[in-house]
Amino acid sequence: MEHIKKYISEIKDYPKEGIVFKDINPIYKQPKLWNQLMLPLEKLISEAKPNYIAGIESRGFISASALAFKLELGFIPIRKPNKLPGKVIGVNYKLEYGEDRLEIQQNLIERNSKVIILDDLLATGGTANAAGNLIKEAGANLIGYAFLVELTALEGRNKLDSNLLIESLIKY
């Protein structure tokens, strides 16, 4: 996957000073490259046989829904507060400064069904861990996490349950 790094734009001081943002939008616009990138996850997820792939708003929706649709699995949206209609379940979690919250629709996931979370980026792991807790809170069986990009220096992987499948495609 190393040869794909040259298509990932690096944008300095975004979203704030000191951060070099990894922009994978140039991959999504090149379907052959995008398919090539996702191939290992297609295999992995096909073998793991989840019922659902859950994606985290907004960037996380892109590859999670794409892969769910192609593999004929259900897609579950995990969203920021007050974005989902009807009754929701939520979890709050800490950010470097302040707090954030993720929500899922109540009764959208069948109890004990198998869910994989697929997100574009594993950074500090806070969001991924919160999303995982939310899936468990909803009564489903979280079987793992998959990421397109992992920023290894931030050790986000250590925040996640090491008994689960944790896979990333491109490591920095």
Added chain:
Amino acid sequence: MEHIKKYISEIKDYPKEGIVFKDINPIYKQPKLWNQLMLPLEKLISEAKPNYIAGIESRGFISASALAFKLELGFIPIRKPNKLPGKVIGVNYKLEYGEDRLEIQQNLIERNSKVIILDDLLATGGTANAAGNLIKEAGANLIGYAFLVELTALEGRNKLDSNLLIESLIKY
């Protein structure tokens, strides 16, 4: 497609009083149903041969990226203000109360490439029309719009360029 309506939840007074929100998340979690729903768009878009499918943040990302990935077309994210890294092009547009803005990354789309916008919902048409103007502003060739659900009473279709392909799957 009429038989699919029973899987669309109707949520009263969401996001505000007087609106009955059509929730298609129950379809995304049922892959057979989701695939069945999308089949006419798969055919239509395959025949129209665009280079890209553009999706509008956040719900619009779901089916736009799914179909782009399956049909091996590029996916282009259209986002709310200040969500895209690097240089962007934006358009402002009027809402019932106030104003909103959509943005796209500069130079992400090749000039004169063919683009279809795929969104979950055609309501008043304001967002879809703004997204179309943005695609043209970026120098690309907008060839049409596709929607999962159309609220026909709001006549959003009349806001869109009638020379283009305009298709919706489920009409209310």
